[in-house]
Amino acid sequence: MSTEHATSPLQDPRVQAVLDRIQAERRRPAGGGPRGGTRDPYAFTDVGFSIHPAQGDLIYLLCRAVGATRVVEFATSLGVSTLYFATAVRDNGGGTVIGSEIVPEKAAAALGHLAEAGLADLVDLRIGDARETLRDLGGPVDFALIDGWPVDSGPSLARQVMENIAPQLRPGALVMNDNAEPDYLDYVRDPANGFRTLSLPLKGSTELSVRVGPSVGA
Structure with a gap:
């Protein structure tokens, strides 16, 4: 394990090698990406919009802490x-x-990265609109990541999902x-929806919430 990753809770060199390669190949999207240009996700088939390593380390550590065995993420991007x-x-x-x-091309890339890391058999990757593909998760979930795509008007995809x-x-x-x-933020910060929540100084905009009661309509 290199000095660079000595403090990371994720200590698998095979997985870390894949993560390092994805990070090394990361590039800035033309036109500033969806927040500075087109909102069409199919315009960025080869560009990943991913969490930062510190967020990933926190996800790993929290999942280990709560014994997570069923998790869900929106969206996968390059994995x-x-x-x-x-x-x-x-x-x-x-x-x-x-x-x-x-985006099917991104799903294929993500599955390739997971196979390279020896983890593909643990993942059920659903291709399509997450508002439909994640409507039925097949049972209780321990951890969710909500990392939505921006929209021009109306409720955000993050809120809808x-x-x-x-x-x-x-x-x-837990939900990140x-x-x-x-x-x-309005949703998770309203106690009536069954969450307690905290803003974290990671990537400038990370919200971590815990479900403490039933949500409205549950």
């Missing part, structure tokens, strides 16, 4: 967050990571949000 989730689930004794990705996922979270489940969409 960076999936690698952290799948490693934690494997190290917890096994389980399932339910991923979601609307969260409203579908929330009733499927077990009491004590990457982009701090205002309407998403």
Whole structure:
């Protein structure tokens, strides 16, 4: 293990090598990406919009702490967050990571990265609109990542997906949000929806929430 990764809770050199390569190949999207240009996800088939390593380390550590075996993420992109989730689930004794990705080329790349890391058998990657593919998760979930794509108007995708996922979270489940969409924050910060939440100084916009009671309509 290199000095660079000595303090990371993820100590699998095979997985870390894949993560390092993805990070090394990361490039800035033309036109500033979806927040500075087009909002069409198919315009970025070869560009990953992923969590940062510190967020991934936190995901791994929290999943180990709560013994997570069933987790869900929106969205998978090139599979960076999936690698952290799948490693934690494997190290917890096994389980399932339910991923979601609307762009087939990115889904294929993510599956390739997972296979390279030896984790593909732990992942159920659902291709399509997460508002539909994540509507039924097949049972209670221990941890969710909500990392949505920006939209031009109306409720954010993060808020819409969260409203579908929330009733499927077990009491004590954790949720991480990457982009701090205002309407998403309104949802998790309203005690009536069954969450307690905290803003973290990671990537400038990380919200960590725990489900402490049933959500409205559950």
